[in-house]
Amino acid sequence: MNASPASHKAHARHRSLRRTVYHMLGGEGHSDPWVKAVDWFLIVMVALNVLAVVLESIEHLSIAHGPVFHAFDLFSVAVFSVEYLLRLWTAVELNDKRFHHPVYGRLRWMVSPMALIDLLAVLPFYLGMFVEMDLRAIRVLRVLRVFKLGRYSMAMSVMVAVARQETRAIGAVLFVMLVVLIFTSSLMYLFEHHAQPHVFADIPTAMWWSVVTLTTLGYGDMVPITPLGRMLGGLTAILGVGMIALPAGVLASGFSEQIRQRRQEYREAVERALEDGTITRRERRHLDDVRLQLGLSEEQAAAILEHAVKHPDHCPHCGGVLHRGDGA
Amino acid sequence: MNASPASHKAHARHRSLRRTVYHMLGGEGHSDPWVKAVDWFLIVMVALNVLAVVLESIEHLSIAHGPVFHAFDLFSVAVFSVEYLLRLWTAVELNDKRFHHPVYGRLRWMVSPMALIDLLAVLPFYLGMFVEMDLRAIRVLRVLRVFKLGRYSMAMSVMVAVARQETRAIGAVLFVMLVVLIFTSSLMYLFEHHAQPHVFADIPTAMWWSVVTLTTLGYGDMVPITPLGRMLGGLTAILGVGMIALPAGVLASGFSEQIRQRRQEYREAVERALEDGTITRRERRHLDDVRLQLGLSEEQAAAILEHAVKHPDHCPHCGGVLHRGDGA
Amino acid sequence: MNASPASHKAHARHRSLRRTVYHMLGGEGHSDPWVKAVDWFLIVMVALNVLAVVLESIEHLSIAHGPVFHAFDLFSVAVFSVEYLLRLWTAVELNDKRFHHPVYGRLRWMVSPMALIDLLAVLPFYLGMFVEMDLRAIRVLRVLRVFKLGRYSMAMSVMVAVARQETRAIGAVLFVMLVVLIFTSSLMYLFEHHAQPHVFADIPTAMWWSVVTLTTLGYGDMVPITPLGRMLGGLTAILGVGMIALPAGVLASGFSEQIRQRRQEYREAVERALEDGTITRRERRHLDDVRLQLGLSEEQAAAILEHAVKHPDHCPHCGGVLHRGDGA
Amino acid sequence: MNASPASHKAHARHRSLRRTVYHMLGGEGHSDPWVKAVDWFLIVMVALNVLAVVLESIEHLSIAHGPVFHAFDLFSVAVFSVEYLLRLWTAVELNDKRFHHPVYGRLRWMVSPMALIDLLAVLPFYLGMFVEMDLRAIRVLRVLRVFKLGRYSMAMSVMVAVARQETRAIGAVLFVMLVVLIFTSSLMYLFEHHAQPHVFADIPTAMWWSVVTLTTLGYGDMVPITPLGRMLGGLTAILGVGMIALPAGVLASGFSEQIRQRRQEYREAVERALEDGTITRRERRHLDDVRLQLGLSEEQAAAILEHAVKHPDHCPHCGGVLHRGDGA
Helix, strand or coil: CCCCHHHHHHHHHHHHHHHHHHHHCCCCCCCCHHHHHHHHHHHHHHHHHHHHHHHHCCHHHHHHCHHHHHHHHHHHHHHHHHHHHHHHHHHHHCCCHHHCCCCHHHHHHHCCHHHHHHHHHHHHHHHHHHCCCCHHHHHHHHHHHHHHHHHHCHHHHHHHHHHHHCHHHHHHHHHHHHHHHHHHHHHHHHHHCCCCCCCCCCHHHHHHHHHHHHCCCCCCCCCCCCHHHHHHHHHHHHHHHHHHHHHHHHHHHHHHHHHHHHHHHHHHHHHHHHCCCCCCHHHHHHHHHHHHHHCCCHHHHHHHHHHHHHCCEECCCCCCEECCCCCC | CCCCHHHHHHHHHHHHHHHHHHHHCCCCCCCCHHHHHHHHHHHHHHHHHHHHHHHHCCHHHHHHCHHHHHHHHHHHHHHHHHHHHHHHHHHHHCCCHHHCCCCHHHHHHHCCHHHHHHHHHHHHHHHHHHCCCCHHHHHHHHHHHHHHHHHHCHHHHHHHHHHHHCHHHHHHHHHHHHHHHHHHHHHHHHHHCCCCCCCCCCHHHHHHHHHHHHCCCCCCCCCCCCHHHHHHHHHHHHHHHHHHHHHHHHHHHHHHHHHHHHHHHHHHHHHHHHCCCCCCHHHHHHHHHHHHHHCCCHHHHHHHHHHHHHCCCECCCCCCECCCCCCC | CCCCHHHHHHHHHHHHHHHHHHHHCCCCCCCCHHHHHHHHHHHHHHHHHHHHHHHHCCHHHHHHCHHHHHHHHHHHHHHHHHHHHHHHHHHHHCCCHHHCCCCHHHHHHHCCHHHHHHHHHHHHHHHHHHCCCCHHHHHHHHHHHHHHHHHHCHHHHHHHHHHHHCHHHHHHHHHHHHHHHHHHHHHHHHHHCCCCCCCCCCHHHHHHHHHHHHCCCCCCCCCCCCHHHHHHHHHHHHHHHHHHHHHHHHHHHHHHHHHHHHHHHHHHHHHHHHCCCCCCHHHHHHHHHHHHHHCCCHHHHHHHHHHHHHCCEECCCCCCEECCCCCC | CCCCHHHHHHHHHHHHHHHHHHHHCCCCCCCCHHHHHHHHHHHHHHHHHHHHHHHHCCHHHHHHCHHHHHHHHHHHHHHHHHHHHHHHHHHHHCCCHHHCCCCHHHHHHHCCHHHHHHHHHHHHHHHHHHCCCCHHHHHHHHHHHHHHHHHHCHHHHHHHHHHHHCHHHHHHHHHHHHHHHHHHHHHHHHHHCCCCCCCCCCHHHHHHHHHHHHCCCCCCCCCCCCHHHHHHHHHHHHHHHHHHHHHHHHHHHHHHHHHHHHHHHHHHHHHHHHCCCCCCHHHHHHHHHHHHHHCCCHHHHHHHHHHHHHCCCECCCCCCECCCCCCC
């Protein structure tokens, strides 16, 4: 506040630069060609990194082109480290108020999921410099960088919303699976241990059989041979069908619910726009933003709009406009 | 009624103690820290028991730490026996009128599903003392204690409701599966017995193949090799896809229906609360109870509440009553 | 018409006997204890027959108890033959007008699905008497009698309705499966024949691999080993996931649609009953019949009834009663 | 315009012939028996071609009947080439305006999906004449002709609409699958490479294991044996269940949404037809066309029609307009 004009100016320049960098890293919108270029550069970097990890695991390639792989890894770590630091620096520019404090805001940003992924993408490299680690593990763990792509997939918003909405149901499914897993593996150990002492050696090993059966995977490396064991095996397999049907049912109902909610939100936005009788060009642009945000297709949106125009809700007593939708 | 004051007082003290124990065992609500402590103690006990069963099945651990496992089992049986007796004693405190009679009420409680599970958790131990039983079976059957956890999983209410609602549909699916199982295994025995007399030895053995195929498990321990057998095998596999799709469809529609019903119930509770125009603090607490009971997420509840406030059952212009037509 | 009184009386007695037999065979309702006894006798007979076929396939049982199995089979054929003839005789009593003609009606009945199943249950036995047939085949084909149980499963009405409603969608799924099957097996033959000439010997053999992979069965008896073959194998497996997801989606939407339709039908029945303002005892009995016929649970029916009473539809202009539901 | 009458007449005859050919190839409707005959001829030709490819792959048939297969292939190529050229010629008759230009219209038609399939059906034959190609590949690739059947399957319109509507969701599912695939295969390589260096030789090989596990296929040719590997294997299998449940959920909700949209469209068509109070024969024919186009069953259409008649948009008592509120 009481700073000299020079420091004031420097500070303003610093803020303006930070704002520019923030935008370049895709902070808001993706219309600017420079922003798109940065996006694509980072996406291609991640893809090449994954490719490098995969190819380096092939022995003769790893031997023949070792230095190339090493150089590319150094370059990648440099790029992703700079990206991480720039994101940390510009975190205070985020729209969310929680990140605005210069220190606590940045610390808060550091523990956000995407920031942790960005950190994990470079951490194994730096850890390997200080701690004694299996070199091969460090190499393979670079594959964690693939999760950085999560930032760029816009089609997943419905999927994430369904996952959040159905968290408890999915948790219940996993709990049921765990109980069934413990129960069937213990019983199978009881039934098959005498007949195949080396195959069903103990309950942890029987659990491997149980997982393979409950997920209807069926490798065939462990198979019951006694009549009781086969009966339990058949029951486990049928429970396994339920273990597939249960999450399928939960997710199906979750997606339907999400689409219903999103249609209703769009309908309400349409009704707000229609309150004055017409939809202006600005309102149409706004509706299109809402549509994209809700992940509705153009056809779905058009159908809702048409319906809202054709069937407005009026009060039967006085004729006033009502907004009803299907609230229950 | 005509008892002496002293016995009266003793009786009152007895009832008050019973009531306290009833609450400690999680009879009503989970807000009290002591109740939570008891809950967590029992949950950890069950988890440790399951772990013990699993670890004891590993031979070298069982030999090295036999006495520890034995001592822990004695302690567990003691704890679960006391728990069972306390629950039996306090059963008359349950809200349900059917359990209020001191004798018949307790007998009725004893045959309720959760009471049977609690009994099964300790029964093998006592049975082993009187009857000659396979020691290993007694040990492994302790894993039944895992079902005691069912009491603490609140997220499963929707799942149980769907299971109850769709009981007949699930029964029909299992019946169809049984008929298909009998039919395909008999035919496969007919087709493959000559080619592989030791693999498809009889129909019960062929049934094992049928279950493994109908659930798309596919261990590969029994595989048809004749052209007719492979045709039937392919048909069975396709029917197996139907056997997975059928319950998935039933459950998906069941979950959707449950969520629809629960949303509507919550909506009606909200409308009752809104009848006087506002939602008091007490009504809000009640709505939250209803929400938890219905297993709705806070977001879903908030959306229904907001919708009910914005789109009331009364016309905002003239106050006339509006009737929604989405009842069927 | 001009028959003598005696023949008239005989005819009347004949008709009355036929009507009684018709009712005994479960032609209408299941309340009479005699009808239930006949039902249960036939169900137990079918179950015992299936058990006999399964047990007879076990060699040592078949040798030890051959005559018992044979006698039971003769008895079963006699019972099911008499049942078939009685059903044929009483077919003209069926409610459906198409069966009323004494000759053509019975012929029409003979080609109805349940009649064909009843015929198939005894046909192999009679065929074996005239035609030279594999004795083992005749024995095993008795398992066809299990389909007779279809008559007694009332919970399957929703399932049959969904199957009929989605026939075209299921047909389209099977068509897609066939095209994918032909395509992937031909390509896999092209990729793997050189590497494994005895495993992927020709396209029919590769089709077996394709079915096993597309249904995510995965026996492991045929596995691609070339890079191209494994890529195609992975693609086929992912298409296989689609082949499971597709019918699951079709059936889920089909069940939802059926339940919506049935709820709506019940709602309309309720509204018809409510037209005079109250629900009489007779109307209540009728609604219960409708509910059972539609396969709705008591809770669902109660919810619809309550909603219809609380939210009747009135015309906003004149106040007349409307029946609307959610027709679109 | 200024052409001589003769050329004018020739041109008119040319156009009329083109129009006839266009109709013969099923351009519009399928009522004409000649059109049906052409349809069936082409369908049978495709089926016989697929059969020929399959049979020719069986060595002894290929050797014994080589000339027959060759002759039939020449005939098929001739038929499909003529079909392709006729379709190219008559493309300008298509209803879509984009195809009306004699040159650009036909070029646009050539890159439409069905045209490309028609081209692919004959291309390998002509390519084989000019380029050196594996003869067996040319033979097997004739199986591509099976995709020509897509033109005749009318039941797939709902399926295609769902696929188009859910494209982004399916893309997101595939993206999640890819990320999980890369992640699990890299980690499994890390865990199992030391224990089974020849089985989990490198990450591309581990990817084969990952695909086989994530799709719950489970061939059993590659199975983890270390404790860490089995834990990751179990996790991968459970993720695999999610990979099946996810698209099942997406498709279930997609089908429900499509059917809802189509029912609503049909309802609106019915209401337009009912505007004058009755449905004329012409309107009925039009409704039937709409029904077929929307892929609704006759029963569904009848239910919507009946509902619309019984519950009109107008009050039956006073004639006032009623507005339904199920638009969102």
